[in-house]
Amino acid sequence: xxxxxxxxxxxxxxxxxxxxxxxxxxxxxxxxxxxxxxxxxxxxxxxxxxxxxxxxxxxxxxxxxxxxxxxxxxxxxxxxxxxxxxxxxxxxxxxxxxxxxxxxxxxxxxxxxxxxxxxxxxxxxxxxxxxxxxxxxxxxxxxxxxxxxxxxxxxxxxxxxxxxxxxxxxxxxxxxxxxxxxxxxxxxxxxxxxxxxxx
Numbered sequence: 770x771x772x773x774x775x776x777x778x779x780x781x782x783x784x785x786x787x788x789x790x791x792x793x794x795x796x797x798x799x800x801x802x803x804x805x806x807x808x809x810x811x812x813x814x815x816x817x818x819x820x821x822x823x824x825x826x827x828x829x830x831x832x833x834x835x836x837x838x839x840x841x842x843x844x845x846x847x848x849x850x851x852x853x854x855x856x857x858x859x860x861x862x863x864x865x866x867x868x869x870x871x872x873x874x875x876x877x878x879x880x881x882x883x884x885x886x887x888x889x890x891x892x893x894x895x896x897x898x899x900x901x902x903x904x905x906x907x908x909x910x911x912x913x914x915x916x917x918x919x920x921x922x923x924x925x926x927x928x929x930x931x932x933x934x935x936x937x938x939x940x941x942x943x944x945x946x947x948x949x950x951x952x953x954x955x956x957x958x959x960x961x962x963x964x965x966x967x968x
């Protein structure tokens with residue numbers, strides 16, 4: 770299915786006219802028409818906003834909602850300085866985002882941050898992969914052995930603190946001040962439900 774067909778289906782499934790969708794996302798009706806005619810493709814941010822079902826990230830009680838924190842695989846003292854959690858879902862897929870920053874005696878802080886994107890549309894995951902691997906955390910990562918991550922493709926930076934893993938219908942972007950060991954990788958994949966996405 771081409772992008773234009775997906776956009777048309779999503780709009781009509783929601784019962785929106787081109788005018789109503791355009792008003793909702795602050796573009797012209799002509800822009801929506803050009804997308805659906807295949808003349809242009811909308812920006813991914815616009816697309817996500819247009820079809821998002823859930824609201825903004827929920828930061829209250831984030832720690833309780835996070836599926837994975839440093840405390841899951843090593844002993845942590847005290848409480849984290851900062852925790853964020855968000856889950857967003859649209860017709861194009863979903864994004865789970867978590868960040869936990871713990872005070873650390875050896876380091877200034879111990880950060881664990883991750884994004885898990887899921888979509889049945891390969892073009893959506895491809896665009897996210899291109900965009901995310903070009904961000905500050907993941908720029909300069911090099912392809913590495915995907916087997917420990919049970920992935921189709923894995924990119925890591927030199928010191929191993931930034932990891933990008935591509936699965937059939939999911940992407941994982943993980944930043945950890947302390948690179949995960951083999952048993953921690955397995956726990957991460959299990960906790961974030963990525964094992965089922967392997968071939």
